[in-house]
Amino acid sequence: MELATVKQRVFLWMGWLSIITGLISLVFLNLSLLWGLNVPIGSNISLWLCITLAFGIISTINKNSRSLGLWGLSLGIYLGFFLIVMFMLSWTINPFP
Amino acid sequence: MNPYEKLIQKAKEDGLEQTKKGPQTLKRAIKSSKWRLILSTLTVLLLIVPTCYMMTYAYYAFGTKSTTLMDVTSKTLYITEPNTTLEEMEFDMNFSLFSMNLTFEQHKQIGDEFYPAKDYELQFIFNDLVKNRTYSHLDKIYPKYPTETNQWLAHPKQLVEFNSEKEWRVLSGLPEETVVEAYISLTDLYSVDQVENSMSNIDLTWAAIYTGTEETMLSKDGDVVSPIGYPVQPDQTNWSPFRDSVSHEETFLTMLKELKPYEDIAVEVSPHKNLELEERIDYIEKNGFKTYGVVVTGPKSEIEELKNSEIVRHIKLGEVKLWNWQR
Numbered sequence: 278m279e280l281a282t283v284k285q286r287v288f289l290w291m292g293w294l295s296i297i298t299g300l301i302s303l304v305f306l307n308l309s310l311l312w313g314l315n316v317p318i319g320s321n322i323s324l325w326l327c328i329t330l331a332f333g334i335i336s337t338i339n340k341n342s343r344s345l346g347l348w349g350l351s352l353g354i355y356l357g358f359f360l361i362v363m364f365m366l367s368w369t370i371n372p373f374p
Numbered sequence: 375m376n377p378y379e380k381l382i383q384k385a386k387e388d389g390l391e392q393t394k395k396g397p398q399t400l401k402r403a404i405k406s407s408k409w410r411l412i413l414s415t416l417t418v419l420l421l422i423v424p425t426c427y428m429m430t431y432a433y434y435a436f437g438t439k440s441t442t443l444m445d446v447t448s449k450t451l452y453i454t455e456p457n458t459t460l461e462e463m464e465f466d467m468n469f470s471l472f473s474m475n476l477t478f479e480q481h482k483q484i485g486d487e488f489y490p491a492k493d494y495e496l497q498f499i500f501n502d503l504v505k506n507r508t509y510s511h512l513d514k515i516y517p518k519y520p521t522e523t524n525q526w527l528a529h530p531k532q533l534v535e536f537n538s539e540k541e542w543r544v545l546s547g548l549p550e551e552t553v554v555e556a557y558i559s560l561t562d563l564y565s566v567d568q569v570e571n572s573m574s575n576i577d578l579t580w581a582a583i584y585t586g587t588e589e590t591m592l593s594k595d596g597d598v599v600s601p602i603g604y605p606v607q608p609d610q611t612n613w614s615p616f617r618d619s620v621s622h623e624e625t626f627l628t629m630l631k632e633l634k635p636y637e638d639i640a641v642e643v644s645p646h647k648n649l650e651l652e653e654r655i656d657y658i659e660k661n662g663f664k665t666y667g668v669v670v671t672g673p674k675s676e677i678e679e680l681k682n683s684e685i686v687r688h689i690k691l692g693e694v695k696l697w698n699w700q701r
Contacts, residue, residue, distance in 0.1 A: 296413055296417075300413065300416060300417065300420065303417075303420040303421070303424070304420060306420075306423075306424055307420055307423045307424070310423050310424065310427055310471070311423060311471070348414075348417075352417065355421065355424075359424050359428065362428050362431070362432075363427070363428065363431060366428075366431035366432060366434075366435045367431070369435040370431060370434040370435045370439070370440040370441070370469070371440065371467050371469075
């Protein structure tokens with residue numbers, strides 16, 4: 278197999294991985310929000326977020342995997358935005374420590 | 375073979391290779407499109423709940439604030455529930471999709487100590503109270519559905535449904551080593567200071583304020599109203615709206631004014647279904663603060679002595695506890 282094809286496949290897989298890690302984080306986020314489940318991912322959400330963002334950024338480099346990369350990157354950005362907004366609003370709405 | 379023929383031959387070979395690869399590429403493209411469709415649908419579905427959560431938090435931060443709902447709840451209970459306080463550390467606030475849950479404990483002073491009176495569980499969907507559950511720890515429960523005559527604190531011109539003589543007899547039968555909470559209806563309208571000075575060795579915990587409606591317990595519109603008043607004793611708990619208050623009367627009036635824009639919520643929170651704040655604020659501003667009934671607590675013997683007081687008209691016994699009086 279040619280090096281160019283291998284490179285392209287790696288980028289494509291990174292794009293898909295970025296989307297999948299982003300979606301898995303979202304699934305666990307939904308579970309914890311809806312049912313209050315203390316899911317293991319909850320404590321490591323920043324790690325999952327970093328993985329999603331890293332894979333997303335890398336896969337945007339290649340033209341063929343760019344759309345997948347942007348998709349994964351959007352999921353990561355949304356998760357980050359959610360965490361920041363919820364952290365800030367929680368301080369505003371709940372006066373108790 | 376000249377270069378031209380070589381080129382033609384190569385093009386033919388490439389074309390043949392492409393034709394062989396065609397179905398495989400098409401299959402892969404279809405598979406990829408299928409997964410893209412599934413995952414994009416999943417993405418949209420999974421974004422709904424977190425987005426709604428952010429909207430809920432934003433509503434309680436910038437719309438009807440969660441702290442406003444909490445203040446309205448606590449202030450309403452302070453002015454409508456005689457002799458009760460709320461403990462800050464017992465307040466618990468949780469948020470879920472489009473709703474806010476408040477749970478807290480209400481306490482009552484009996485003798486020298488505070489005892490749990492009720493546990494509250496409130497659920498607001500946005501600013502609409504949809505669940506109001508209370509669990510009472512009390513032996514004597516204040517009338518839940520107020521009528522014109524079932525109040526424990528009555529205006530001098532108002533009738534009562536309980537037998538005051540029977541209450542005095544019950545009081546005299548209690549052991550000396552007990553402390554008692556009692557609802558005293560007065561013979562006339564007095565200032566709170568006058569009442570406090572005439573009752574020594576006991577704590578005057580709450581005073582019902584005359585607001586022009588208590589002779590009949592009906593508002594101008596003909597709705598049944600309930601007593602409103604304020605705690606008389608200094609309250610230094612962080613949570614209390616009467617903390618550091620120079621004049622409890624003025625704080626009470628300020629609280630009524632603050633509650634006025636949220637009267638609908640206050641009415642839902644309170645067991646008393648009509649507050650008629652506008653009418654009552656106007657009356658107090660024009661006529662000042664006079665009380666027609668108070669809640670007192672102290673040793674049984676000291677409460678019993680009130681029978682001889684000229685200002686006492688009726689008594690209704692509240693809670694009774696074993697001796698805890700430390701004065």
